[in-house]
Amino acid sequence: MDITNFQLSNFLDSVLTPEKIKDFCPNGLQVEGKTSINKIVTGVTASQALIDQAVDVGADAIIVHHGYFWKGESPCLTGMKKKRISTLLKHDINLYAYHLPLDIHPELGNNAQLAKRLGIIDLLPLEEGNSQSVVMKGRFPHPITPEELNQKIHLSLNKLPLHEPADKNQINTIAWCTGGGQGYIEQAANQNIDAFITGEVSEQTIHIAREMNIHFYACGHHATERYGAKALGEHIQNHLGIESIFIDVHNPA
Known part of the structure; x- marks a missing residue:
């Protein structure tokens, strides 16, 4: 076809x-x-x-x-x-x-697909009242330790994240934005979120994480945005009968 x-x-x-x-x-x-x-x-x-x-x-x-x-x-x-x-x-x-449309789609998007891989539930926009928010928040079904989240990210994305720890022994609530979303960390901290995940890290991001006491995980721009395009291709194949091949060109950034 x-x-x-x-x-x-x-x-x-x-x-x-x-x-x-x-x-x-x-x-x-x-x-x-x-x-x-x-x-x-x-x-x-x-x-x-x-x-x-x-x-x-x-x-x-x-x-x-x-x-x-x-x-x-x-x-x-x-x-x-x-x-x-x-x-x-x-x-x-x-x-x-x-x-951005592929970042924010509620099922196929990069944010939704990352949440699915990490087992995050109860997804909501971090930017309250904005249905097109590019940054999300949610929670884990049960609180996990920072080390467990680190391992979960490593296994899910095949990439060891940069983790800047906070003075919190357990993580329940989490916010995330795939790709270059490190600028949203303050919004997450201001809502008392336990941890924030994104792709990239800037110099000031570490200071914000330390001073606002929020766990920060930088997991790679490419690594966090692999799964939206893949899911979209599978959606096309399922609905249109067109062969779709996902090709992952390795990028450590």
Whole structure:
């Protein structure tokens, strides 16, 4: 079975509703390729390595979390960007990208998928009253120790996190934002959350964690955002009958 590239675009927009949130890049079809689609590759970032692997497996479309044309970047198609886009055009591959819509989707999103892997329940927006919050809060079914959470993250993401401990022996409540969400740690601490998880860490984040007494875990931008694209591909395969292959291009960041 196959569908057209614009039918896939309409399906993705209906699932992820990008019109509901302001973003730093265009969401949806970013580079148009062939009309007929019967094989999709999903991944985190539209890097050259992902594109090359998509070419190798004969993909008609690539769907990623991190695409192109970010606000503030040069619009010129030169260097690395020229090579990436020329590869897509040469092989007539469609590129779709969904940034914040793929972070916040309540089932397929990066935040929801991370919560599922870590066993977090009772999910709510950390930004109270904002249904499009990119940072979430919840709790564990039973309190766990900081060391147990560290091990749970390690096993779930296959990555040992950076942990800045707090003066709390147990963790019940937790807030998290996949990717570069370290700036939300103060909001979590102000709501008396026991621990905060994100992908990246900034120098000041450690001081905030120490002074506001909240456990902080930096688990890797890539590692925390692998699972939304994978879940989206599986959703497409289940609902549209289109073959979907998730390709994880290793990135230690």
